[in-house]
Each structure stands twice: as structure tokens, then as C-alpha cells.
Amino acid sequence: MRTWTTAVFGILLTLAFAACGSSGATSAPASEGPASAASEAPAASNGTGAAACEVVQEVGTVQAKAAGFAFSPDPITISVGDAITWTNGDSAPHTVTLDDGSCDTGQFGQGETGTIRFNVAGTYAYHCAVHPNMKGTIVVE
Ligand SMILES: [Cu+2]
Known part of the structure; x- marks a missing residue:
């Protein structure tokens, strides 16, 4: 057996x-x-x-802020191919998250940055995933 x-x-x-x-x-x-x-x-x-947007690690061609629990300037108008770098001026972490979910910097803390490059013209609405009432608009021409 x-x-x-x-x-x-x-x-x-x-x-x-x-x-x-x-x-x-x-x-x-x-x-x-x-x-x-x-x-x-x-x-x-x-x-x-190329993707319409992409999160990159380099310093962007356009500088912006996530400070005082608001994005500025807003709206931001840029050219195709520009990368926007947001610097966090708050003690709380922020994100730059496109409303359509296509790009998300992830959380960046005080003094840190998040950068997204835009390769396709259009209007992009975004928000902070930590503070959903933080909203902004990017116009890519
Ligand atoms: Cu935030």
C-alpha cells in the first residue's frame, strides 16, 4: 500500500x-x-x-505654496511641460492630489515639497487629501 x-x-x-x-x-x-x-x-x-501629468522629484519651473491651509497662487497658469513645486508652509502635512486621481504627490511635511509636471493642455482641479477643503486649479496652456 x-x-x-x-x-x-x-x-x-x-x-x-x-x-x-x-x-x-x-x-x-x-x-x-x-x-x-x-x-x-x-x-x-x-x-x-507622455502621461498628462507625472509626479517628479526635481525642482519645478513654477513655484507655489501650500500654506495657511490654502494653495497659492490659485489658479496657477502654466505652459505645457512646466512642473509646479508646492512648498508646505504649515506644520501639518499636505498633498497635491488631482481630483481625477491621475497624479498625487503623497504627503509632504513642513518645509518639504511636492512637484508635478503637466504634459497636456487642460484645466486640472486638485485638492489636499489630508484637508479636502484645500482646493486649487491648474490651467495648462
Ligand atoms: Cu493639507
Whole structure:
């Protein structure tokens, strides 16, 4: 009985490995097709190859403030390609979170900054995720 069980386990293990091996071998080339097609789709969607906005670590070309529990200046008008750096003047942490959820600096504390670059013209409404009544508008021309 023991040897029979061992034999069955052996066969099952062999089948399992064989199944993994064959499915891995056949699915690897197939998965490259959809993956590359999917990675091209976002680039084609806005025609620029870049996201409408992106959180960056560099110092922005336009300076703004999150201070006194308000964003200033507001609205901010910038050109396509500009990056806005907000500096926190309060002891509480703030965020710059686009209302559509496309970009979010995450929390930055007193004296710290958050920067977002805008690559597509349009009007962007944003708020602070910590203090939802802190709101602002960015106009990208
Ligand atoms: Cu805040």
C-alpha cells in the first residue's frame, strides 16, 4: 500500500511538473504579444507618448505654496511641460492630489515639497487629501 501511494504521488508530481513545463514553454512567447501591445496603447491614447501629468522629484519651473491651509497662487497658469513645486508652509502635512486621481504627490511635511509636471493642455482641479477643503486649479496652456 505504501509503495502504491508513493508511486501515485510520483506520477502526480511528474504530471504536475510536465504541466508546468509545457504551459510555461507555450505561454511565454504568447504573453509577449499582448504585453507589448498593452504597453503601446497608453502612448497612442494621448498622442504625446507622455502621461498628462507625472509626479517628479526635481525642482519645478513654477513655484507655489501650500500654506495657511490654502494653495497659492490659485489658479496657477502654466505652459505645457512646466512642473509646479508646492512648498508646505504649515506644520501639518499636505498633498497635491488631482481630483481625477491621475497624479498625487503623497504627503509632504513642513518645509518639504511636492512637484508635478503637466504634459497636456487642460484645466486640472486638485485638492489636499489630508484637508479636502484645500482646493486649487491648474490651467495648462
Ligand atoms: Cu493639507
